Amino acid sequence: DQQVKQNSPSLSVQEGRISILNCDYTNSMFDYFLWYKKYPAEGPTFLISISSIKDKNEDGRFTVFLNKSAKHLSLHIVPSQPGDSAVYFCAASVALGKLIFGQGTTLQVKP
């Protein structure tokens, strides 16, 4: 099942700089897209979401961009902080809480 793909398994960024995490999807029926953050030995924690009828949503340091024609979304974190180091999952909602997750991207923010 490759409906949601995160092609970069890892990303390393200097503290204070921008982190950009990317996600591609194939199913045009997805109605919501979400980003979750996961630390080791913890469950995924919701970060930010975007409806398929919007192209941008911003919450503090986190901004998600959606390009429907390209079936691509991205998460921007600026400025990046060492505490942001975690695995980031892109997910798409298709029905009644059923989320399709990407493989995850491990972000390391170096001090």
Place this chain on the structure above:
Amino acid sequence: EPEVTQTPSHQVTQMGQEVILRCVPISNHLYFYWYRQILGQKVEFLVSFYNNEISEKSEIFDDQFSVERPDGSNFTLKIRSTKLEDSAMYFCASSEQASGRASTGELFFGEGSRLTVL
């Protein structure tokens, strides 16, 4: 801050044994879910549950799996006869609303129950 709690945090079982994983969702949430993550793989949807019945299930959720809300607070996942390939981290989640245009689609996840089948 309210949270989803899961027990046990880790269970080791022999192949063929029954396992019950327990979850206490956030109290005012109406939708409940189980997901799992096999080591090194994606987080995968198993089942969603609303109004005391299954709303949707994946192809992974075969006859060996069942879910139950035995009382007003607990939500359980039972694996009737465990197989080696059932070894995974199982995450319970809950939400106030179903995902879709009327909501953010946000699910609140528990910390997971690690199941090891020997």
